[in-house]
């Protein structure tokens with residue numbers, strides 16, 4: 001059976017913090033305020049995968065009140081979620097993602113982010129798409145106060 005999942009995440013930006021997007025450290029003056037590494041794209045991806053498998057959301061699996069996830073590498077959280085899907089015999093068909101940032105400009109980084117996501121998911125690159133949008137200089141994204149991401153996934157279940 002084919003199932004769909006969606007995910008969304010937003011993090012506030014603060015000067016001097018590292019910026020992680022899609023499992024890559026992106027050179028920038030600001031990074032995300034978060035309990036974990038604040039990777040909006042991986043968090044939205046995790047939520048999309050959990051959604052497709054009807055397994056709740058990232059906050060239930062990795063509570064931000066739990067010191068275990070302090071500064072956590074989101075790629076490791078994703079690995080754990082992939083393991084849960086694998087146990088339940090779900091196979092990912094494709095992933096489509098959008099990252100919203102005014103700065104840094106993500107278009108030159110899209111191929112690297114796509115490659116990293118496809119490697120984390122062990123999917124061929126043609127099954128992963130990454131889009132970049134600005135905030136058109138308005139709202140929290142446009143004012144460079146925050147970045148966000150949206151992800152849609154399709155999975156196939158053997159049962």
Ligand code: MG
Nearest residue numbers: 009038040043
């Ligand atoms: Mg998050």
